[in-house]
Amino acid sequence: MPENKMELQPGTRRFYWVLFKSTFLISAFTVGGGMVIIPLLKSKFVDEYGWIDDKETLDIVAIAQSMPGVMAINASIMLGYRMSGLMGTMVTLMATILPPLITMSLIALCYDLFAHNQYIQLVLKGMQCGATAIIINVVINLVQKLFKKKLLLPCLIFLGTMVAVLAFDVNLMYCVIVDGLIGLALLRNPKYN
Amino acid sequence: MDIYLLLYWEFFKIGLFCVGGGYASMPWIQAAVVDNYQWLTLNEFIDIFTISQMTPGPIGINAATFAGTKIAGFWGSIAATVGFVTPSLILCLGVTWLLKKYGDISAIKGILNGLRPAVIALIFAAGLSFLYLSVWNTETMPTDFSQFDTKGIIILALALIAVRRKMGVINLLALSGVLGLLLGIAGL
Numbered sequence: 001m002p003e004n005k006m007e008l009q010p011g012t013r014r015f016y017w018v019l020f021k022s023t024f025l026i027s028a029f030t031v032g033g034g035m036v037i038i039p040l041l042k043s044k045f046v047d048e049y050g051w052i053d054d055k056e057t058l059d060i061v062a063i064a065q066s067m068p069g070v071m072a073i074n075a076s077i078m079l080g081y082r083m084s085g086l087m088g089t090m091v092t093l094m095a096t097i098l099p100p101l102i103t104m105s106l107i108a109l110c111y112d113l114f115a116h117n118q119y120i121q122l123v124l125k126g127m128q129c130g131a132t133a134i135i136i137n138v139v140i141n142l143v144q145k146l147f148k149k150k151l152l153l154p155c156l157i158f159l160g161t162m163v164a165v166l167a168f169d170v171n172l173m174y175c176v177i178v179d180g181l182i183g184l185a186l187l188r189n190p191k192y193n
Numbered sequence: 194m195d196i197y198l199l200l201y202w203e204f205f206k207i208g209l210f211c212v213g214g215g216y217a218s219m220p221w222i223q224a225a226v227v228d229n230y231q232w233l234t235l236n237e238f239i240d241i242f243t244i245s246q247m248t249p250g251p252i253g254i255n256a257a258t259f260a261g262t263k264i265a266g267f268w269g270s271i272a273a274t275v276g277f278v279t280p281s282l283i284l285c286l287g288v289t290w291l292l293k294k295y296g297d298i299s300a301i302k303g304i305l306n307g308l309r310p311a312v313i314a315l316i317f318a319a320g321l322s323f324l325y326l327s328v329w330n331t332e333t334m335p336t337d338f339s340q341f342d343t344k345g346i347i348i349l350a351l352a353l354i355a356v357r358r359k360m361g362v363i364n365l366l367a368l369s370g371v372l373g374l375l376l377g378i379a380g381l
Contacts, residue, residue: 126373
């Protein structure tokens with residue numbers, strides 16, 4: 001570790017401030033979700049300050065991706081923890097959720113003022129169609145990827161869940177519990193990872 | 194139940210069950226916030242989704258903040274947001290600890306392998322209600338498919354072509370908005 005990286009030891013007050021500030025700014029100015037935000041956090045924590053090493057960061061990203069919730073938040077929770085325990089977690093977590101919380105509160109306050117204007121409504125209607133196109137594209141990509149793997153069981157889970165939700169209106173929670181148990185029983189082979 | 198507790202609990206469940214990133218949280222939020230409690234209309238929900246694509250922050254947090262503010266003001270948004278991240282906090286710290294202790298998470302991996310295809314199905318279902326609203330202006334399956342919104346179909350078709358050609362999300366949404374305004378003024 002080069003000399004200049006040693007200046008800010010994890011655990012000091014100044015460390016927490018720098019940690020908060022850099023995470024906050026990255027969270028505030030990144031549009032585009034986990035896959036964009038994590039490389040930025042990595043370049044700050046790993047490359048600039050050397051608070052955590054490369055391999056550990058990759059492990060964290062892998063776990064963050066597979067845990068419930070939002071990937072960027074999961075990653076920031078674990079990065080904070082590995083760098084300086086529970087206090088580190090609280091700092092990174094706060095710094096990650098505050099920017100969207102502030103932005104969205106402001107938008108929510110303005111929304112009621114603007115949403116009834118007929119021109120705004122036309123714009124929003126157009127954007128809804130754009131958003132629908134984005135979702136359709138996401139689904140197409142995911143389904144293609146699923147079927148390209150040519151594994152029978154995951155495809156059956158996909159079709160079964162679809163029928164359960166669309167045709168029989170089964171509660172999403174039961175679907176997830178049943179599919180999780182199927183996975184636990186039958187899909188532990190690494191080829192399914 | 195106290196509205197803050199209810200918000201906390203509902204978003205706790207959303208945070209717990211949405212495996213697989215931003216898009217995967219939508220069906221859960223929709224089920225709770227739109228279908229079950231009717232805190233937001235489907236229109237408002239899709240607007241949140243649209244806004245989330247253009248502002249920083251994950252959809253889950255944005256929806257929690259927006260719904261919380263709308264239902265119970267500032268403290269509502271805090272209750273919903275904190276509820277949403279609590280499961281992440283518990284599970285991520287738990288797994289970090291388990292990994293350190295046992296170094297094997299094949300059981301968790303197995304569960305996730307079962308969930309991944311299910312999540313695709315759930316996103317598919319959420320996408321369908323977006324489609325119904327965009328083209329037929331109804332939240333559920335249209336009773337008469339010929340009663341479609343011409344403007345909606347035109348924008349959706351163009352947006353689909355653009356998104357398949359990898360146009361950036363922000364440009365796409367901005368252009369869709371402009372197109373909606375122009376076609377609307379033109380009287381379609």
